[in-house]
Amino acid sequence: MTTDAMQGARSASAARAPGGASAPATPVSEPLLQLRAINKSFGSVRALSDITLEVPAGQVTALVGDNGAGKSTLIKAIAGIAPPDHGEMYWKGKPVRIHTPRDASALGIATVFQDLALCDNLDIVQNLYLGREKLRVRTLDENTMELGAKQALADLSVVTVRSIRQLVASLSGGQRQAVAVAKAVMGHAELVIMDEPTAALGVTQTAQVLALIKRLAERGIAVLVISHNLRDVFEVADRIAVLYLGRLAGEGPISQFDTQNTVEMITTGTATPRSAADSAAPTPSDAKDH
Amino acid sequence: MSSTLRPGEPTLTTAAAASGGGASEVVEELTASDALVAETFSEYVGGWWKRVRAGQSGILPVLAGLVLLVIIFQVLNSNFLTAANLTNLMTQGAPYILLGMAEVFVLLLGEIDLSIGYVAGISATVTLELAAYPNPEPWWVAILAGLAAAAFLGLVQGTLITRLGLPSFVVTLGGLLGFEGLMLFLLENNSVASGGTVGITNNILTDIVNGNLDPTVGWITMIAVVAIAGLLFWRRDFLRRRAGLAAPPAVLTYLKIAAMAVAGVIVVWICNTNRGRISVLEGVPWVVPIALVILVGWSFLLGRTRYGRYIYAIGGNAEAARRAGISLGRIRTIAFILTSLTAGAAGIVYASQLGSISNGMDGGTLVLDAVAAAVIGGTSLFGGRGKMLHALVGGIIIAAIANGMGLLGLSAAAQYMITALVLVAAVTVDALSRKGATATR
Numbered sequence: 121m122t123t124d125a126m127q128g129a130r131s132a133s134a135a136r137a138p139g140g141a142s143a144p145a146t147p148v149s150e151p152l153l154q155l156r157a158i159n160k161s162f163g164s165v166r167a168l169s170d171i172t173l174e175v176p177a178g179q180v181t182a183l184v185g186d187n188g189a190g191k192s193t194l195i196k197a198i199a200g201i202a203p204p205d206h207g208e209m210y211w212k213g214k215p216v217r218i219h220t221p222r223d224a225s226a227l228g229i230a231t232v233f234q235d236l237a238l239c240d241n242l243d244i245v246q247n248l249y250l251g252r253e254k255l256r257v258r259t260l261d262e263n264t265m266e267l268g269a270k271q272a273l274a275d276l277s278v279v280t281v282r283s284i285r286q287l288v289a290s291l292s293g294g295q296r297q298a299v300a301v302a303k304a305v306m307g308h309a310e311l312v313i314m315d316e317p318t319a320a321l322g323v324t325q326t327a328q329v330l331a332l333i334k335r336l337a338e339r340g341i342a343v344l345v346i347s348h349n350l351r352d353v354f355e356v357a358d359r360i361a362v363l364y365l366g367r368l369a370g371e372g373p374i375s376q377f378d379t380q381n382t383v384e385m386i387t388t389g390t391a392t393p394r395s396a397a398d399s400a401a402p403t404p405s406d407a408k409d410h
Numbered sequence: 411m412s413s414t415l416r417p418g419e420p421t422l423t424t425a426a427a428a429s430g431g432g433a434s435e436v437v438e439e440l441t442a443s444d445a446l447v448a449e450t451f452s453e454y455v456g457g458w459w460k461r462v463r464a465g466q467s468g469i470l471p472v473l474a475g476l477v478l479l480v481i482i483f484q485v486l487n488s489n490f491l492t493a494a495n496l497t498n499l500m501t502q503g504a505p506y507i508l509l510g511m512a513e514v515f516v517l518l519l520g521e522i523d524l525s526i527g528y529v530a531g532i533s534a535t536v537t538l539e540l541a542a543y544p545n546p547e548p549w550w551v552a553i554l555a556g557l558a559a560a561a562f563l564g565l566v567q568g569t570l571i572t573r574l575g576l577p578s579f580v581v582t583l584g585g586l587l588g589f590e591g592l593m594l595f596l597l598e599n600n601s602v603a604s605g606g607t608v609g610i611t612n613n614i615l616t617d618i619v620n621g622n623l624d625p626t627v628g629w630i631t632m633i634a635v636v637a638i639a640g641l642l643f644w645r646r647d648f649l650r651r652r653a654g655l656a657a658p659p660a661v662l663t664y665l666k667i668a669a670m671a672v673a674g675v676i677v678v679w680i681c682n683t684n685r686g687r688i689s690v691l692e693g694v695p696w697v698v699p700i701a702l703v704i705l706v707g708w709s710f711l712l713g714r715t716r717y718g719r720y721i722y723a724i725g726g727n728a729e730a731a732r733r734a735g736i737s738l739g740r741i742r743t744i745a746f747i748l749t750s751l752t753a754g755a756a757g758i759v760y761a762s763q764l765g766s767i768s769n770g771m772d773g774g775t776l777v778l779d780a781v782a783a784a785v786i787g788g789t790s791l792f793g794g795r796g797k798m799l800h801a802l803v804g805g806i807i808i809a810a811i812a813n814g815m816g817l818l819g820l821s822a823a824a825q826y827m828i829t830a831l832v833l834v835a836a837v838t839v840d841a842l843s844r845k846g847a848t849a850t851r
Contacts, residue, residue: 221733237733239726241794242719250723251734259714263653 150213152177152342153198153229153311158207160193167193168204169367175311180333180343182353185363186386191346194363195313198344199231200224230304231313236296238303240289244281245269247288248303272302275339276332294325301332311342318352330356350379364389451661471839472788472803475832479807483814490817494685497695500677501619501763503809504697505530508756509776510783510801511708515745515752517784518712518725520793521578525567525585526780527773529750530757531593533560534767535603537758541612542602549614557754563589564750568743578746590773597769606769610761618700618762622693625682631699632674640667697759701802704755708748709798721745725794753780782829783808786836807832 151174160168168190175181185191196202198209200218209216211227218224224231238247245262248269254261269284281295288299297317304312317333318326333356336343347353353360354374361371362385369389370377381391483490509526516523537556540547547555567585571578597603610616623631643666647657657663681694712718720741723731732738760776761767780801781791787804789796811832815825 222735235729237727237730239723239730239794241722241726246719246723250719250730251736253716253719255716259710260716260719263649263655266655267653 150210151175152212154210154213155198156208156210158194158197158204158209160190160197160202160204167366168197171207171363171368173361173368173371175342175344176359177310177342178337178340179358180337180345180356181359181361182357183344183346183361183363184348184350184353184382184386185369188365189363189386190366191363192315193366195231195315195344195346198224198311199229199313201231225307225309228308228310229313230307230309230311232297232300232304232315232317234315234319236300238288238296238300241287243287244273244284244291244299247299248272248306250303252307268306269302272306273298276302276305276335292325293321294328297321297325297329298332301336305336305341309341311344312336313344313346315346316348317345318347318349326352350382353382354379362386451659454659454662469788469799469803472786472800472807472836476803476807476810479810479814483810483817487814487817490814492685493680493683495813495817496680497685499806499809499813500681501695501697502813503805504619504701505756505760505763505776506779506783506808507701507802507805508704508759509753509780510787510805511704511798512749512752512756513777513780513784514708514712514789514796514798514801515721515749516578517781517789517791518721518793518796519742519745520725520728521571521742521745522582522781522791523567523578523585523746523749523753524582524777525563525589525773526749526753526756527771527776528586528589528593529560529563529753530760530776531767531771531773532563532589532596532757533557533754534757534761535593535596535608537615538608538610538761538767539596539600539602541610541615542608543611544602546612549612552612552615553758556758557751560754560757561747561751564747564753565743567750568746571746572739572742586774586777593771593773594769597767607766608768609766615758615762616765617696618759619695619697620762621696622681622691623696623699625693628678628682628694631694632678635702636667636671636674639670643667697762700759704752705798705802708752711748712798717741717744722794727794779808779829782833782836786832788836791837804836 153175155171155173155175158168158171158173159166171190171194173194183191183194193202197204198218200221200223203217203219209218216223216227218227218229221231239250242250245266249265254264254268256264266284273281273284276298281291288296291299301312301314301317314333317329321329330352333343333345337358345353345357354377357374359371359373360377360382362369362382364385367389369385370391385391480491489495509530512526513523533556535556536559537552540555541549541552546552563585567578567581570576570581594606597606597608600608602608643663647660647663650657677698678694681698682692684690684692686692712721720731720736723734723736724738724741728738757767783804784796784801785791785804786807787796787800787802789800789804808829811829812825815828
């Protein structure tokens with residue numbers, strides 16, 4: 121079986137309902153975000169060609185691919201940082217244009233970049249409310265913000281920090297990631313995009329962040345995660361999209377993938393040896409069973 | 411009197427509340443064990459010491475340095491700790507303190523303003539020329555015009571730096587040269603300035619530094635200020651406890667209020683001691699409450715308003731601030747205006763102290779002293795860390811060195827070198843504490 125079969129399985133599942141296996145709580149008829157034929161070129165280099173992708177609510181979609189495959193370009197297009205040259209985006213079924221980061225956040229798209237964009241010299245509360253401070257008589261309402269920050273971290277329930285008044289500089293990598301995610305979610309985000317959230321993290325901290333990602337999805341938020349680490353991807357993702365040299369090499373529910381064919385797809389752009397794994401892997405039949 | 415909420419301030423690093431209904435397990439964990447979670451005094455001291463070692467030392471080590479300096483000078487010359495000299499020290503220090511506070515705004519952004527010495531000079535020149543005979547404007551018109559001139563220079567520089575993306579070092583270096591030229595031009599092309607000097611003819615302008623509050627008024631003002639500040643401290647803790655947030659131990663709040671009261675009593679008592687040789691000379695110099703009002707106002711702006719928060723955010727991580735929707739250009743430009751405005755006030759105080767302003771004014775040295783004052787007090791040159799209070803302490807240290815050396819009859823050569831040593835020591839502490847801060851991550 122080849123990529124075609126996989127694409128077929130994908131379109132079949134898409135036709136049924138994008139919610140898929142693990143999001144029974146979201147009865148929306150269309151996925152939260154739909155990309156159609158997204159193209160982006162830098163000079164003569166085609167960074168993205170005809171990307172068509174669905175990001176359903178309440179699920180974790182992993183975006184994988186080798187360096188230069190176009191993962192970052194794609195999320196920058198969604199986040200409004202570098203809009204695509206052409207192509208269409210649909211948000212809850214309606215066509216939208218995302219030209220600036222403000223457009224994205226107005227829709228409910230929050231991006232957690234690899235550098236996290238936290239101010240080391242501010243404490244957790246100040247970082248969480250940066251740019252949307254609560255005021256009382258034109259002065260900062262620290263108590264309200266501190267209570268709100270406590271609640272936001274408690275909602276994610278995977279963070280252990282000594283004090284929410286400690287400087288972000290003193291936090292561990294996992295804690296910083298958690299603060300960055302809390303900051304993204306506090307803006308009532310419906311789609312959280314995370315760029316390499318587990319890169320440079322230790323084992324415990326990686327586990328914390330993965331739990332955090334799952335928890336976001338449980339709360340009905342769509343999560344789009346870029347990761348190089350396939351073990352993390354298979355632990356947390358509901359769907360996988362593989363990019364290869366700017367085009368979508370394959371996409372579908374996690375059940376259609378295993379480490380071997382994913383690696384093949386990442387490195388060669390096709391999954392020809394998938395037929396070898398075909399007998400062993402339950403993927404295609406599994407997809408039909410649903 | 412810094413009742414503001416800022417990072418690194420001991421009162422803030424207390425923990426999330428232990429109370430608070432509906433607290434989930436995580437919230438319990440937030441409150442769990444650590445020196446940062448201080449409800450009792452001894453825990454608090456432990457937590458403070460931990461932060462000192464982590465590079466968030468606060469103002470106390472600098473104050474310790476000042477005390478050491480005072481002891482050395484007093485041992486070497488018993489005239490140092492006399493009422494007359496200490497009052498003198500306060501008025502001498504005022505321009506350094508104000509210029510230091512001016513510099514704090516831009517230092518927090520990770521920028522620098524080298525021009526404020528001559529911005530101060532231009533502000534003073536405009537004020538003094540307008541107030542001079544034969545056609546004197548009222549003192550307040552003259553002062554407002556001087557401050558407006560200074561703010562305008564800040565606007566020009568800030569616009570060049572933010573809109574064109576030029577480095578502040580270069581633009582304000584241009585300001586340092588150009589504004590000296592502008593000041594000379596103003597002093598040469600005005601009939602009230604003779605021989606490149608314009609004197610003060612207005613009593614109010616003279617009195618800014620040389621006038622004194624009535625001793626009784628001094629006491630009453632001090633008591634009122636301490637009472638109001640104490641009440642605000644207490645109210646903040648009260649509101650935090652009521653909201654279910656952890657407040658610092660009550661003992662600490664009372665200690666702070668007591669320390670403030672003691673400091674107030676000492677300052678007023680020193681100033682109210684008769685320091686006249688021939689006639690009676692007593693009372694708090696006007697410049698002391700003036701500087702205090704500016705200090706409190708700017709501290710409030712930095713610590714309690716959105717604008718101040720954004721200055722810290724930009725200094726800490728400009729990219730994060732930009733992504734949070736903060737308009738970097740606007741905040742930065744306003745910071746340069748505030749820097750120049752404060753420098754303008756410093757210039758008027760400086761002129762009042764000298765009784766005149768002349769083309770011999772050394773704005774270059776003044777600006778270096780200002781940067782030194784802010785940095786010695788604990789404000790970082792790398793942006794994001796510092797407060798107005800640092801300029802107060804640093805300015806007093808700079809003035810104390812100059813004053814003490816003068817009393818000892820040391821040469822200018824020795825003064826410069828020792829000021830340099832103190833400055834380098836302060837920057838070293840800053841750099842080491844930064845290392846400590848990152849090492850704890």
